Amino acid sequence: MLQDQITPTLSAARAREIATAFDLRALPADFLANPYPVYTALREREPVRQMPDGSVFLTRYADLVAVYRDAATFSSDKHVEFAPKYGADSPLFEHHTTSLVFNDPPLHTRVRKLIMGALTRRAIADMEPGLIALVDSLLDQLEAKGGGDLIEDFASAIPVEIIGNLLGVPHQDRGPLRAWSLAILGALEPVVTPAQHALGNQSVSEMLVYLRTLVAHRRRHPGDPEHDVLTRLIQGEVDGEKLSEVELLQNCIFLLNAGHETTTNLIGNGLILLQEFPAARAQLLADLQATASDAAAQEQVLTLAVDECLRFESSNQLGNRRALKATQVGGVDLPAGALVTLCIGAANRDPAQFPDPETLDLRRATNKHLAFGFGIHQCAGLSLARLEGRIAIGRFLQRFPDYRLSAAPTRGGRARFRGFLNAPFKLG
Numbered sequence: 001m002l003q004d005q006i007t008p009t010l011s012a013a014r015a016r017e018i019a020t021a022f023d024l025r026a027l028p029a030d031f032l033a034n035p036y037p038v039y040t041a042l043r044e045r046e047p048v049r050q051m052p053d054g055s056v057f058l059t060r061y062a063d064l065v066a067v068y069r070d071a072a073t074f075s076s077d078k079h080v081e082f083a084p085k086y087g088a089d090s091p092l093f094e095h096h097t098t099s100l101v102f103n104d105p106p107l108h109t110r111v112r113k114l115i116m117g118a119l120t121r122r123a124i125a126d127m128e129p130g131l132i133a134l135v136d137s138l139l140d141q142l143e144a145k146g147g148g149d150l151i152e153d154f155a156s157a158i159p160v161e162i163i164g165n166l167l168g169v170p171h172q173d174r175g176p177l178r179a180w181s182l183a184i185l186g187a188l189e190p191v192v193t194p195a196q197h198a199l200g201n202q203s204v205s206e207m208l209v210y211l212r213t214l215v216a217h218r219r220r221h222p223g224d225p226e227h228d229v230l231t232r233l234i235q236g237e238v239d240g241e242k243l244s245e246v247e248l249l250q251n252c253i254f255l256l257n258a259g260h261e262t263t264t265n266l267i268g269n270g271l272i273l274l275q276e277f278p279a280a281r282a283q284l285l286a287d288l289q290a291t292a293s294d295a296a297a298q299e300q301v302l303t304l305a306v307d308e309c310l311r312f313e314s315s316n317q318l319g320n321r322r323a324l325k326a327t328q329v330g331g332v333d334l335p336a337g338a339l340v341t342l343c344i345g346a347a348n349r350d351p352a353q354f355p356d357p358e359t360l361d362l363r364r365a366t367n368k369h370l371a372f373g374f375g376i377h378q379c380a381g382l383s384l385a386r387l388e389g390r391i392a393i394g395r396f397l398q399r400f401p402d403y404r405l406s407a408a409p410t411r412g413g414r415a416r417f418r419g420f421l422n423a424p425f426k427l428g
Ligand code: HEM
Pocket: 076, 100, 101, 102, 108, 112, 115, 255, 258, 259, 260, 262, 263, 266, 314, 315, 316, 319, 320, 370, 371, 372, 373, 374, 376, 377, 378, 379, 380, 381, 382, 384, 385
């Protein structure tokens, strides 16, 4: 059972061996199925692991927080890193180096402010009825079929609609969004094949063609900037600068992708965890039943559960920064220019921060996990992602308390984005 597999019980010698051999660009065959023993070995033996390419790989919670906090030293700008990776004149290079997440202030600040202006608490609350209707209609279809695929028929069908609504992408145009997103984010993997490169570049080019038409239409027919992120990005701040056309298009691509695979993985990982941990599932069901007449209490139960799923199986396992000057992390000297990989998946299982970190505790009350990052780049869509997680996981579980996987789920095969591509299940 998964619970046995993920309990990292390594001898000291084996842990040392794993830690000293670790190279993100040459991962052991079984790493993707279960990276946690490797993370434990690194955290205990080589928490600031110098990799053969000269970069460092961090696994301790406190070290990640220190890097996230110091955005003046640890840059998110990826021009230096991505020029050799993608080629400086490639669509992937232009896309990733123009999106807010891979920029420092001032571009980052300008774009973030515009996005946050349309992702207010009120705007997110207004999305809830539509989200509930969407989830219930998907559940009706699954019930009629007696099961289906947790990922294809449910988890991935939700974010595509939500993020499509956020940018006002017409329903009939949403078909290619998931494949584009998988291809563009897939090109961020530590090692990328020529075929993945080509698909990533092609996907950026296709999205640009599509978005140019969408933006031109929205310029002629603006939406409500309180709700429509695209209208807000087009109009810019009232007294401030506007985004250039390239900044606008590339940040729309980023937004469409950012809220997509990550949220699919939250919902998919969550439902698969509940299958693998029957006691946690039974407890959650009981807590939901006990709070059935109190919407606020039920929301609280689900909020804790969703955050624990995010901690335990973080959708986004890795982040990256570059030291702009000589500095130190975890007591280790880093030269100016050092590339740093932040292992969110490992930090979220750090016993120095989380009591019993290898236990899935859906009632965990203090849970300052790093699944959404931290600091100036902390996920702009975290409230929306949490809402999607609560509604999707909560309603699925309550409607189908006895769902069971009918075959082993298939992983996406990625080190950075942790999730499944398929997970067939049956009802009853
Ligand atoms: C479970 C779902 C999600 C996870 C785990 C997640 C994770 C993350 C992480 C770790 C970062 C920080 C990257 C860094 O510091 O380098 C980030 C940034 C971001 N996310 Fe999310 N995300 C999720 C859903 C969403 C959704 C639904 C949206 C869209 C509304 C979104 C929009 C963004 C944006 C715009 C940024 C860039 C923020 C900035 O650079 O200031 N995310 N996300």
